[in-house]
Amino acid sequence: xxxxxxxxxxxxxxxxxxxxxxxxxxxxxxxxxxxxxxxxxxxxxxxxxxxxxxxxxxxxxxxxxxxxxxxxxxxxxxxxxxxxxxxxxxxxxxxxxxxxxxxxxxxxxxxxxx
Amino acid sequence: xxxxxxxxxxxxxxxxxxxxxxxxxxxxxxxxxxxxxxxxxxxxxxxxxxxxxxxxxxxxxxxxxxxxxxxxxxxxxxxxxxxxxxxxxxxxxxxxxxxxxxxxxxxxxxx
Numbered sequence: 040x041x042x043x044x045x046x047x048x049x050x051x052x053x054x055x056x057x058x059x060x061x062x063x064x065x066x067x068x069x070x071x072x073x074x075x076x077x078x079x080x081x082x083x084x085x086x087x088x089x090x091x092x093x094x095x096x097x098x099x100x101x102x103x104x105x106x107x108x109x110x111x112x113x114x115x116x117x118x119x120x121x122x123x124x125x126x127x128x129x130x131x132x133x134x135x136x137x138x139x140x141x142x143x144x145x146x147x148x149x150x151x152x153x
Numbered sequence: 154x155x156x157x158x159x160x161x162x163x164x165x166x167x168x169x170x171x172x173x174x175x176x177x178x179x180x181x182x183x184x185x186x187x188x189x190x191x192x193x194x195x196x197x198x199x200x201x202x203x204x205x206x207x208x209x210x211x212x213x214x215x216x217x218x219x220x221x222x223x224x225x226x227x228x229x230x231x232x233x234x235x236x237x238x239x240x241x242x243x244x245x246x247x248x249x250x251x252x253x254x255x256x257x258x259x260x261x262x263x264x
Contacts, residue, residue, distance in 0.1 A: 081254030139184040144197035
């Protein structure tokens with residue numbers, strides 16, 4: 040596609056439930072990033088994929104968070120046993136190469152845990 | 154650990170003014186620095202990308218400079234318009250730490 044696409048745009052879930060957030064990167068981009076943004080703050084890094092593998096997952100806050108990118112394109116961020124503190128906008132970005140390339144962001148998924 | 158700060162946190166100016174947004178980072182070992190715009194409830198739109206070997210980049214009314222040795226970047230907006238109202242974020246592509254963002258500057262341009 041023309042840009043990074045994220046679905047759903049909004050997700051409301053109950054505390055304790057499992058959610059999946061999807062990211063479709065720009066076609067051909069090998070690098071994919073997940074970020075989380077709380078209100079009034081800059082995005083915080085969660086995980087970075089180069090191809091199919093997670094090259095850096097140091098930003099994942101705990102083991103309830105997991106992400107996959109099985110075919111090196113679409114990625115899914117999975118959150119188990121959601122907590123109210125997980126409420127945020129989850130942003131996905133892709134770039135054509137790891138070193139020095141411009142990053143392009145999607146519109147984000149607004150997750151609300153009630 | 155890389156830390157990125159942005160000054161001011163918020164800025165309100167009348168239409169037509171030229172303005173400067175500031176970004177500072179603590180670790181100069183970066184691949185590049187990127188400026189983004191974010192409208193309320195929206196994702197990030199890339200404005201300018203400056204590679205570590207470059208001093209500045211220009212796009213229309215926007216000019217971004219980079220002084221890597223001092224850990225500073227500025228975004229200059231000429232002849233501001235109400236449509237420029239948004240939050241402006243800078244991010245550094247840091248060796249081994251991916252993109253580290255500042256908290257943003259919230260800009261309001263009044264008609």
